[in-house]
Amino acid sequence: MGSRGAGLILTSPNGVVTEQVLRFEFSVSNNEAEYEALIVGLKLANELKVEDLKVFSDxxxxxxxxxxxxxxxxxxxxxxxxxxxxxxxxxxxxxxxxIFRTENLRADQLLKLATSCMSELPKATVLENLQMPSTEEPEPTLCIETKPS
Structure with missing residues (x-):
């Protein structure tokens, strides 16, 4: 039995909260779903230039x-x-x-939203559909110089 989604909550030191719902369009185990949520959170932290990160997972x-x-x-x-x-x-x-699952109720509520329709998502919640496992994403490439052939 696998997971169809995951919930992710990011809280800044000054209390700004961002909630994200992940929907998986591929087969994923519960533990893989946990890793996917963590990786999405780490990517976001990297984009926001976070230097010190505390993660809580059930x-x-x-x-x-x-x-x-x-x-x-x-x-x-x-x-x-x-x-x-x-x-x-x-x-x-x-x-x-x-942390215990009972301490992670909001993330579990977001997980339930991952399987619901868009109209049920709170307006401030970000929805991301993952099409493939993050371990299979191609590494970004940068073209430095091109010449006509």
Whole structure:
């Protein structure tokens, strides 16, 4: 059984809250969905030039893999973990902590919204449809110089 979406909440130090709903247009396990949400959050933090990031997740497996408490054996999980490490390596400070699902109710509400229709989403909520796993995204390329052939 897999997940069809994920919820993500970003809170700035001065209390500005951004909520994002992710819809997956590909098959994804619950743990892969947790990694996808984390990677989207890390991308956004990178775009916003965040230097110090604290993450709270209700996935004990994902948190434990990132903290190196659990071994990551499955190849798909290894690819997700590497993607997370690539993003966290450019941060000044990165801290991830496991929280209980009961402490993560708003993210769970956003997850339910991920499977609802657009009209049910709060206006301030960002919806992103992910077409492929983030581990399969092509690396960006930059064309420096071109010459006619």
């Amino acid at each position: 996935s004990q497996l994902v948190v434990s893999q990132i903290l190196r408490d659990f071994e990551t054996r499955e190849p798909s999980m290894q690819r997700y973990l590497q993607k997370v490490r690539d993003f966290t390596s450019i941060l000044g400070s990165f801290n991830i902590q496991h």
